[in-house]
Amino acid sequence: MSAHIHSHIQHAPPPLTEDEKAAARWEDDGGPAPQFPSARHEDQWLRISAALTGRLPQLADHHDVLVTCKPGTRSGAPAAFFQVTAELELDANLFAPLDPATIDPARPGDEERYPAVWGAVVHEAAHAAHSAWTTPPELRGTAVDTAAEILEESRAERAHLQRRPADRSYLRSAVGALVMPGFTTQTPCDPWQAATAAGLLLARRDTGVLDPDEVEPLEHVLTGVLGIDTLSTLAKIWQAVHTTADTDQPGMIEHARAWCQALGTDPYEPAPSSGETAAANGRSGALSEAVGEVIVSVTAHETQAARAEQQARAAAAERARVKAEQAAQQRQSARTAEKVFTPGARPHDPRGGTVGRSPVIGTRPPGAGEKSAAGRLARALRAAAHRERTATVTASAAPPGRLNMRAALAREAQKAAGATPTARPWRHTRHHHNPDPPLRVGIAVDVSASMKEAEGPIASAAWILAKAAALTDPDSRAATVAYDHALTAITAPGRTPGHVTQFRANGRGHSLAEATDALTSGLELTRPGTARLLVVASDGIYGRTDRARAAARIAALRKAGCAVLWLAFRPGACPISGATFLELTDPAQAAAVIGNAATAALTDTRT
Template identity: 65%
Template sequence: MPTHAQAHVQHTPPALSETEQALARWEDDGGPAFEPRPGPQAGQWLRIAAALTERLPELAEREDVIVTCEHGTRSGAPAAFFPATAQLEIDAALFAPLNPATIDPTQVGDEENYPVAWGALTHEAAHAAHSRWMTPLPLRGTAVDTAAQLLEESRAEHAHLGRRPGDRRYLRAAIHTLVLEDFTSQTPTDRWQAAAAAGLILARRDAGILDEDETDALENTVTAILGPDLLDTLTAIWTAAHATADEDEQAMLEHARAWCQALSTDPSGPEPTPDPTAGHQGELAEAIGKVLGAVAANEAAQAAAQARVAAAQTARTRAKAAQAAHARQAAQTAEKVFAPGGRPYTPGKATKSRGRSPVTGTRPPTRAEKTAAGQLARALRAAAYRERTTTVTASAAPPGRLNMRQALARDAQKAAGAIPTATPWVHTVHRAGPTPPLRVGIAVDVSGSMSVAAAPIASAAWIVAKAAALTDPDSCSATVAYDRSITAITAPGRAPARVTEFDASGMGHSLAEAIDALEAGAGLTQPGTGRLLVIASDGCYHPDESDLAAGRIAALRATGCAVLWLAFDPDPRPLPGATLLELADPAQAAAAIGKAATAALAATNP
């Protein structure tokens, strides 16, 4: 039987270290106090040990256990627990290759940097919390003692996972340290050693620490050595041990005796010596190595999946933060563009620095424009209309219409002494569907190349604003003219009494900022509304201007807002994401915008 499994719980106090022995000698001699020479980084490991002692109560639910962390342990195991003195030791080598100065267990989550060491600490904490029994002194060192300590390994971890299931990943990370060192290329493949391998690995599978696909290689090897019947017997023993209470010493000893008897071993005698003639040496170590490789592969895949999830969450968080920042920026731009007074706003310049306004004056709407606004309003109302929804429910009691067939069936059920299930009353409810409002933003290029479109777009802007106001109180539109500066033509939610006229003789294109102003001012990202952005331009922009505006268009499209690009030039250059509508006559702009707005409203799902 491997000795490592027995070394985890030391029922005798730890032996004195050389330093402690030297201190004792100096005290007996009555000489000056002995001051041991500190080793390299000894202070750091003392700090780490104190921090582990501070964190241990959350693992073991005990506050009396002291943790020591040094290079090398008194027990000879990588980690061990001493119940008699409530001490827990862990080898500092388990933290390699980390610099101890970078280790801070007081910070929750720091254990992610050293999962193997934390897994060993968790295993010993499981013993501190649940290994509340001990083998009687006369049986120490016997085969039954060895078998009992072996069964206690997975039993303690099984009980620990019942309290802290999240510690499973750390116990898995420490499997190599806790098990593999017990099996080497010199370990014979006899029945006792094969049973030990099963009790350390397959029992952890049944305890919920390892997965079945990870232990297949060892199970096949152990079955070939022990036979399926004996393996089933041993499985039943460790399964019963997992259900044993922490203080039930007699039950654990009975399980250990059953283990010895199943392997034809005298429980009161010594542990069987390895049989060097039993099969190929190293076969068990090779099978366990495959198990650990499968565990490592699964953990790596799980870590990669978690990393992808974390990256996606981070990306979503950053996207939300960027979206919120953009919304704040758009609101600030809208506030400046649609501020009272109608003065142009030049992005990137101080508020007092205003560009030249393209507005040349206002005029009363013509009869044709009023007629067009009324016709568009009727078309928008028709597009916003939603059929009534009808809901039919059946019940055992009024209100509703009486279904005689169901009523007779219910009477028959009552007469037969059965529980009536027929529902003779039918209730029909008609509900009118909500009417979605309309949101339209119009951005007009007023650079010098767009002079031919100024008058038709001014007329179209008034027609759309008037029609939106006539359609629904919650509907609104807004129009801005942009070159290097941005000027409000019609403000959001206001039905202009007069048509605002403007010319096109500017330079530059602040389309991205114009879209921001319309997005916030007209509510182009508000769900449950028909939304449309109209851009009237030839698209002859500087690459930097195009890139910024294309990003804004893509973001609006992602929210469900339709984007229409009106072009009157023989060589239009619409930005990506916009639907191009090339008009031979600028006078067709009003009809084209109205048709697109009607389509956007009809496609809305409120």
Template identity: 60%
Template sequence: MTTLVPAHVHHHPPAVTETEEALARWEDDGGPLYDPVPRPDAAEWLRISAELTERLPELAGREDILVTCAPGTLSGAPAAYFPATANLEIDEALFTPHRPRTLHPQRAGDEDRYPVAWGAMIHEAAHAAHSRWLTPTVPRGTAQRAAAEMLEESRAEAAHLARRPDDRRFLRATVHTVLMADMMANAPADRWQAAFAAGLLLARRDAGILDPDESEPVETAVTAILGPDLLAQLAAIWKAAHATADDDTEAMLAHGQAWCQALGQQPQAPEPPLIPGGSGPDGGDGALTEAVGQTVRAVRRNEQAQAAARQHADAARHNRARTKAEHAEQQRQATQIAGQVFAPGARPVLPGRRPDKRRKLRTPVTGTRTPTGAERAAAGRLARALRTAAYRERTAIITASAAPPGRLNMRQALARDAQQAAGAVPSATPWIHTQRKHTPTPPLRVAIAVDVSGSMGAAAGPIASAAWILARATALTDPDSRSATVAYDRALTAITAPGRTPARVTEFEATGGAHRLAEAIDALTAGLGLDHPGAGRLLVIASDGHYNPDEAASAAARITALRTARCAVLWLAFAPGARPLEGATFLELTDPAQAAAAISTAASTALTTANRA
């Protein structure tokens, strides 16, 4: 065969193989029994063939085609389609380096592992779906028929891409791995073969399979052999072929004839023989071969870059989906913990465990007391500061008009009179109206997490006082404001539940172990909606920050998430040497009454954030 690429569509049944001959002799005249040598992976390839047959209808839109995978093919091409027998064959070698037992084509997405083999099947499926023009009367081997069949290669792929544009990357893999490798081996350099290279490669560019930058070296080399005018004439032929109907035999043969005439070749004459090695009479010196190689490398490079980009995008989608699932699971667990912690009459709760009525955890709460005058005064001052921080100035809406009401702008009035005197349509607007509008003040959502581990023993009294001052002040700010307080060590204990204003100061002792700050933040977030906009949101953590790395990492992740959700985080310490987590505003206090001003500043920041949300 003299063409650059073996034919992919065979209108006659495949030739009889030696195996079939041996079987026929045994059946007809008692010849020696054929005893094939079994292959260890033959069953796997039969399974693969069956699974490819199941997937083919989605590619070709036909259910009558049988796919066969075998070592080598009857046609000699890496893949081929036989319309007479509705059979599609694929060389097993295209699946290299995968072992047959690892191939599962029936699974959508498995084809990503062997794009060359899948691209070959797509190419043949394109022929099965679109190469429906009848077997030509022109004999095989003539220049006209060879040209028509060559034009059909890109025409079928163009028609396929119109139906399934996402198959482009697989067709590209087949082009640069199968078609171009054969062209590199045969080194086309004369006019006929250079024209065929253009019809196979540049036509695929115009079909949308190759990119212009990839085919540019081939275009330059072909132009040097054929000249720009002849190349433009050939391009017009393959573009006309792309627009030809699937079953228009006469048009495709006419395109083949026009191709031959453009190259000065007799249509009914035998196809010109292949001149190897770049020694054609038209001065070919291997430049086209090198250009094909550059195109091969460019396509491979671009495909690798695109594959890396797809992998990166897939990984990013997977990470987003995993993050979303983890966030949903965390929210579910947080809601469950909040329900246990803030349940009426709830006792201390171990996060992640079901309440055990037979084993009650020791509560850190030791009792309650009446707030002192100083604490009441501090709560009142903090409430006034929070109301001031929550107050919003009225917004002014200024509109200009040609008629009252409003304030008269004399400059605009004179301009309007001048326009009227000149006979022009007046456009000046002398009346300025200002409308002031009150904007709603957002309520507060204040969450307080109190560390009651053993290291906080000396600060238990001041923290209890500061927690009451903050909760009381929040309640005095606005009827819709809410606060909640949770004490945490290895367990969580509700000091005040959302919406309940403490009348007395809850006292506790700090003798526990471990630090479940992350779970305490989850409970407070779910109970008060700290991650939802529409309110001024503030999380106050009273702790020395002496946590193990795992505890600190979990709590820091929750703080970062709240900061991302535009919730302010304030860290209070009542002794030197505290280690606040990153993302929180740190305040060291020795007197609970001093916390009012500092918390007021933090609340102002929270309200400002809520206003901008």
């Protein structure tokens, strides 16, 4: 390759440096141990080298390649592969600014922290897997040798991507590290150097590593230097190289020879170097600037893609977290419902505290007004759950139905023209009855001390609601839970209350969230296919934590399509947001009002 472009694939390692010779002598005869600048991290780089060696087989499908990672490389390139010794060297400085102690290539996924470095490893792995040909000894150091190495860069990557297309993003991230160091402000913008940039970057566009818009500015500069015909000829050469077999040495040498001839360079003489033409024109640095634009564009696109992928992963993780939380919540709700609704169960404290006496103090027969109110409310609930008929309109060429004159004229015109009539002038409307869904009503009544004055209305409202739900449909179900700090089942799901249950409101705390959980699980209030309603009878005077937890449950029910009705029995109530609020004093006399509120709540969440 030209003097300023480092080769990433070499036949054999370069001669040992003086430091390496000193290290070898020390190992042989126990002489003074050489001091290297990287001594502080030497153990870490050895560990990283071993980890990279362990990961390489999955990239190159070779198990005999040894990776060496330390500051600086013998080849001078940021990374290189030596064919004869099957060695891959990597400049540890590429990992900057990461602390070597935090780098763990043995852990899959760690490479996401240093995509450009991993891209360099992938690139060299591509050489290890696919660069199976070598330049004949008599041609090494010539222009044809340099041209072949230029062409091999994109050919090896294309072959690699056919095996591992997911590595494209890493190869893109590494383009700057692999290509940019070879172009400086002193690099002349002569035909050979321009062709080198084309072979390293435009050829990567044709392999799919780079996007056309990313190399467009560079292509414009190279067209000005090489001319459209020469650049087109070079493109045909590298495109032919991309289909050349890994072991086709004669084919690669022939393509390299054609490359030299297209540029007017003697293929058997050394390739033109930067120094020979640095002063040949006044455009020194223009090529470096154009290459830099490509690198900046690719880096920006990769950064944007990485950010989008990170956001997508974060969103997926959040969805998984929410799903896991919902599953855990459902399991907890089921356990709560089991403990609350088990026949003969005592009051259940969801927080594990001591439970006192049940708030239930007895039962009484329902009054005539309450029975009448339950009947009226049942009719209102049935109407709220009603589904209108749906209409389906079909077109036909013959009756029955209503005649559409425009379609009829179109049909006659088609007949007159000798065409097959396709217009259908008759329209028939068919109405379909949609069965009303069964009703699910969960009733949560507050029996804390602040509800003392509403004991009677609470008991009456709870019975009216439960009885009305049972009257709407044989498949409808209702359940009632009284709550303070503990939960007490009044009626289990599916059981119709025959008597009005009376309560003593003298409890402490407000476990509305857990009461909602029990009713949600026991009645399947989040499951579509039924008309669902949660009724809360409370003044809403809760502590901040209890209120927030209950609000979360109500919001989840609303999102799932369950209506929420909040009944208050005195002024100054503080209902939770999201519930349809109704203030009343005599439920038996306000059945119509409850029915209207329940209808509005169910209609608002109808699914």
